Every structure is written in structure tokens, then in C-alpha cells.
Amino acid sequence: METIQARYEQAICFATVAESGSFTRAASALERSKAHVSKQVSALETALGVQLLMRTTRRLVLTEAGRTYLEYCRQLRDTLLEGEQAVSAVREEVSGTLRMTAPTSFGDAFLLEMLLDFQTRHPKLRIALDLSIVRRDLVGDGYDFAIRTPRNLEDHLIAKALGLVRDVLVASPDFLARQATLATPADLAGVPCLLNTHFRDDADWLLQRDGQSHAVRVDGAFAANHFGMLRSAAIAGVGIARLPRYIVAAALADGRLVPVLPAYEIAPSPVYLVYPQRRHMPYRNRVFRDFVVAWFADPARAALLS
Numbered sequence: 107m108e109t110i111q112a113r114y115e116q117a118i119c120f121a122t123v124a125e126s127g128s129f130t131r132a133a134s135a136l137e138r139s140k141a142h143v144s145k146q147v148s149a150l151e152t153a154l155g156v157q158l159l160m161r162t163t164r165r166l167v168l169t170e171a172g173r174t175y176l177e178y179c180r181q182l183r184d185t186l187l188e189g190e191q192a193v194s195a196v197r198e199e200v201s202g203t204l205r206m207t208a209p210t211s212f213g214d215a216f217l218l219e220m221l222l223d224f225q226t227r228h229p230k231l232r233i234a235l236d237l238s239i240v241r242r243d244l245v246g247d248g249y250d251f252a253i254r255t256p257r258n259l260e261d262h263l264i265a266k267a268l269g270l271v272r273d274v275l276v277a278s279p280d281f282l283a284r285q286a287t288l289a290t291p292a293d294l295a296g297v298p299c300l301l302n303t304h305f306r307d308d309a310d311w312l313l314q315r316d317g318q319s320h321a322v323r324v325d326g327a328f329a330a331n332h333f334g335m336l337r338s339a340a341i342a343g344v345g346i347a348r349l350p351r352y353i354v355a356a357a358l359a360d361g362r363l364v365p366v367l368p369a370y371e372i373a374p375s376p377v378y379l380v381y382p383q384r385r386h387m388p389y390r391n392r393v394f395r396d397f398v399v400a401w402f403a404d405p406a407r408a409a410l411l412s
Contacts, residue, residue, distance in 0.1 A: 114182070116150035119143045120158060120172075121179035125248060127166055173246055177382075185386040200390045201230040207244075208253035211333035212377070213237040215352050215410075217253075220401050224394065231390060239304050239331060245382050250391055251398075254380045263380040266395065268402040269411025270374035272351045275311075275366035276358065281343040288367060291320040298345035299324035304331040311348060313370040320370065337363075348372070352410040377411065 122132040123143060133140040151158050158172035168176065187202075208217055213235065221233055236242065236249070244252055244263065254263075255271065275294075282288075285297050291313045301324070302308045313320045326345045330336055333353045340347035340354075341362045347354075357363040379398050381391070402411060 113150070113153070116146045116153070117175075117179040117182055119146035120150050121176060121183060123147055123159065123166065124168055124172065124176050124179075129166075176248075177245055181384055181386060184384070184388040188386055188389050200228040200393050202388070202390050203232045203234060204251065204390060204394055205234045205236070205249045206251045206253075207236040207238065207242045207247075207249050210237045210239055211350070211353060212253050214334065216402075216407065220398065223401065224397055227397075228390075228393070231394075244380070251379060251381045251394070254378050255375050262383060264383055265378040265380045266399050268377050268379055268399065269408060271377050271411065272374045273348050273372040274351050274354065274358075275313075275346055275348055275370075275372075276340055276354050276363040277346045277366050278341055278343045278362065279364055281340075281345065282364065282366070284343075291322045291367065291370060294322050294324050294346065294367075298326040298328070300326055300336045300339050300345045300347040301329040302331060302333070302336060302348075303329045308348075311372070313367065313372055315370045355410060 119132065119136065119138075122135055123129055126132045126135060129140050129144050129147075133143045136143060147159065154171075154175070156171040157169050158175060160167040160169060214237070217235060217237075221235065225231060225233065241254075242249055242252065244250075252263075253268075254265070286293070288294065288297070291311070294311065299311075309323055309325065311322050311324055313322070324346075328339050328344050330339070333349055336347045337349055337353055337357065339345065340349070341357060346366050354363055358365070379395065381387075381395065387395075401407065
């Protein structure tokens with residue numbers, strides 16, 4: 107029993123050091139001395155027979171064994187916390203910290219409103235949001251949730267569908283007035299188009315109509331890896347852009363942009379809320395997951411993701 111108790115404290119010390127990146131910060135969080143925390147981590151490494159942390163003068167780096175063991179330490183800690191919540195009279199009071207990552211454009215369009223709505227209901231929960239076009243490693247980087255499309259799904263993640271992202275072709279009225287009439291997808295090859303350099307195949311556009319697919323390779327003098335920049339370029343009359351409908355909905359509504367080849371469609375792409383598989387999901391994570399799924403099912407949001 108003493109060994110189990112000792113191992114639990116060692117595991118919690120290790121997890122806190124790994125997550126904070128510092129023995130000093132971990133000691134402060136655990137209300138223990140730095141020497142005590144260091145001793146616990148060293149004892150854990152000795153007991154396991156592996157090095158969990160590489161210590162340099164500037165930073166701490168998890169070894170491969172450390173990354174693996176950290177996930178189990180988190181599960182241990184989360185299971186204990188979940189058990190305490192289950193028998194607590196304040197179970198409904200969600201607290202703690204959630205880490206979430208999402209594509210920049212999706213976050214700009216939806217997540218501020220959603221997270222403020224959630225925190226209004228659960229003010230003691232802190233949410234750390236990372237917006238990036240770079241795919242994060244949820245387990246390795248310690249994220250609880252991510253927004254992903256099928257391009258970026260891993261088999262070890264659980265995915266909850268939130269809706270469909272539909273791309274549309276748009277341009278400014280002034281730009282189209284300067285071009286010959288566009289009647290078919292093949293006509294796109296002869297006009298300036300805006301390319302998204304984040305996707306390797308973005309110059310290959312595939313449109314559909316009446317069950318028939320129409321592929322065209324486009325080109326243009328302007329390219330960027332940010333949807334907002336491409337939208338601004340389209341509004342400025344630089345060329346035709348292929349963008350998610352939620353990105354251009356307002357500009358279409360007020361006439362700054364108009365649809366191009368509206369009789370043709372681009373196959374939609376599902377968007378998911380994803381999270382790592384865990385034997386015991388923390389209560390706060392379950393509450394957040396259910397809230398996000400319900401929030402995007404609201405007709406106002408579903409209209410942009412359907």
C-alpha cells in the first residue's frame with residue numbers, strides 16, 4: 107500500500123512538472139518544495155527504470171517514455187477528480203482548465219461566441235484556445251479538444267460531427283464585370299483565381315452538377331494561406347476565390363461578393379469536434395463536449411454548416 111501511495115504522489119509531481127514545464131512552477135502549484143518535487147520525479151524514474159524528462163539549463167523536454175507515461179498520469183488524476191465530483195454536492199459546478207485548438211478561420215467565425223456562451227454558464231472553467239493553421243498533436247501537446255476536418259483526423263481520436271463545410275466560388279461584381287461570361291468550370295482556367303497555399307492541391311478545383319464531376323486547374327497571381335486574406339482579396343477584385351460559405355456569408359449578403367457558377371457545387375467536407383480516447387473522461391470535458399455538439403446543432407449555426 108505504501109508503494110502505491112508513493113507512486114501516486116510521484117506521478118502527480120511528474121505530471122505537474124511536465125505540464126508546467128518547470129520544477130519551480132510545479133512546486134508552487136503543489137505547495138511543496140522544489141527539492142521535494144525533484145526528489146519525487148527522480149524516484150519515479152528510478153522505479154520505472156526509464157528517463158521521463160530531459161533536463162537542460164533552459165528547459166525540460168519529455169522523452170518518448172515521458173510522453174507515454176504522462177497520459178496515464180493524467181488519467182489517474184482525472185479519474186480521482188471525477189470521483190470527487192461524482193460524490194460532491196457541487197457536482198454541477200464545472201471548474202478547472204480545458205485546452206482546445208482549432209483552425210484560425212473557424213475560430214474567428216464561431217468560437218468566441220460559443221466559448222463566451224459556455225463560460226457564462228460555467229464561470230469557474232478556464233478555457234485556453236489555440237488558433238492555428240498547424241495541426242496540433244492532441245495527446246503530445248496536452249489538448250483536450252480540437253476542431254478537425256477529414257484531412258486531419260487520426261485513428262486514435264474520437265470524433266463528433268458538428269456539420270458540413272461547403273466551399274463556394276465567389277468574386278466581386280466589379281471583377282466579374284471585367285471578365286467574359288463564365289458558363290462552365292472550364293472557363294475558370296482563363297481567369298485569375300485566388301489560391302490557398304495551405305493546401306497542396308488547391309489549384310485543382312472539382313465542381314459537380316447533376317451527378318457529373320468537372321475538374322479544372324486554375325491559376326492566378328495572388329496566393330495566401332489565410333481564408334480572411336483571400337476573402338479580402340476577392341472583395342478587392344483580385345480574382346475568384348474558393349472559400350467556405352461561413353467565411354463569405356456576410357459579404358454575399360451585402361453584395362460585396364457574388365456567387366460564381368452557382369449551378370455547380372463543391373463536395374462538402376465534414377467538420378468534427380475531436381478528443382483523445384480516455385478510459386475515464388473528466389466531467390468538465392463531458393459537459394463541454396455535449397455543449398459544443400448542441401451549440402452547433404442550433405438552426406442559426408447549422409445553416410452555415412449544412
